[in-house]
Amino acid sequence: MSFDYDLFVIGGGSGGVRAARIASSQHGARVGIAEESRMGGTCVIRGCVPKKLMIFASTAPAAAAEARGYGWAEATAGRFDWPAFRDKLHDELSRLEGLYEGGLTAAGVDIHHARATLVDHHTVELSTGERFTAKHILIAVGGRPSLPGIPGEELGMISDDLFTMETLPRRVLVVGGGFIACEFATILNGLGSDTTLCYRGDRLLRGFDEECRALVTHQLEDIGVTMRLNANPARLDRDGDAIRVTYEDGSAETHDAVMFATGRHPYTAGLGLENTGVKLGRKGEIVVDRWSQTAVPSIFAVGDVTDRVNLTPVAIREGHSFADTVFGAQPRCVDHDLVASAVYVRPHELGTIGLTEEAAAAQGPIEVYAASFRPMRSLFAGSEARAMMKLVVCADTRRVLGCHLFVPEAGEMIQLVAVAMGMGATKEQFDAAMAVHPTLAEELVTMRTPVRRAGGAVV
Incomplete structure (x- = not known):
């Protein structure tokens, strides 16, 4: 049977892009890739990169305070100009997106700006109506933020929304206790927002070393983040231009904005997996073996959609290993046991x-x-x-x-x-x-x- 492609990649994030580029440029495969949003995925467009730039921006007041401690008597961070920073941030993200697309084009990969779904074990259909067949299909669609399932949650933001805000909120509530919640509470506090973080547990970063959990929890308090531990929002209501947050214990607060950082889930809904024999796990993740192969021999998956170790460098390594194994006759799999x-x-x-x-x-x-x-x-x-x-x-x-x-x-x-x-x-x-x-x-x-x-x- 002849196919349109040797490999079709669904998802233009770090893992999918690496797999497509290596399979095409280094191993001579005919490769197509589909991305429904912006090329670069969560990390480049709405995750690691913009978040780290915001971290850099948020350290200016502390840097000025340290400078005064070293004798620079008039050192000050001045007023933070959110619109100016936001516009420059998006210029940088567009530049990086262009690099990703340029790298794929140079490698000979066909780029499809559309959503792709599975028709069968060897066929994908694009939102444009086009269909393509492929000997191998790689799913690299990543994950998406989860919401807590409470009344009024549509009034809140997710982390993606912070990069496009028109104005910086004066009072903001961050809901969650994982690394995303901790980082954005740090950012918003540093940029000048009156920041509260609420978490259902007694200390942040569940799953990390206990001593480190305590240190991070105390540091957020020390830099001025208001901590509401052992607390969980029960509902959100519009209160004029603000949002009223009612907690499970009956107490309530008003904030200008609420950001949910309550976990992420694999982005498998509506992917057409029911048309295949691909198996899903308890969280909706695609179940794969150590070679990133699903229960269907022609379909593989890498990155956060597999819910193994959800970090960008891991997805990149998985994508590269997949390409080398399937197209380069260089079989290797990823060791997930020791990841910094x-x-x-x-x-x-x-x-x-x-x-x-x-x-x-x-x-x-x-x-x-x-x-x-x-x-x-x-x-x-x-x-x-x-x-x-x-x-x-x-x-x-x-x-x-x-x-x-x-x-x-x-x-x-x-x-x-x-x-x-x-x-x-x-x-x-x-x-x-x-x-x-x-x-x-x-x-x-x-x-x-x-x-x-x-x-x-x-x-």
């Missing part, structure tokens, strides 16, 4: 890789090495903010099982730790590295005595 990540709060970020202290202790004897201190740079400027570094070490093999950093620029630092841990580094190999002084990172190689043992480790 960062939460971009301020002034200290959270960088993490490997097992939390709690998870490691549940598996066997461990030693915990940790240091808590006030960094020299911020201490001199008068800040009371404390940093923390932690290594979780297997007491038997001496391998470093987890590293958790709560320091400025932790995202940059954890990337380098990921190299060492990926090679199976032991605590003694960390210790053997000569410190670079004076730096924050030197603490990673100078912690000599465990602060505690757990999991049955002998004292």
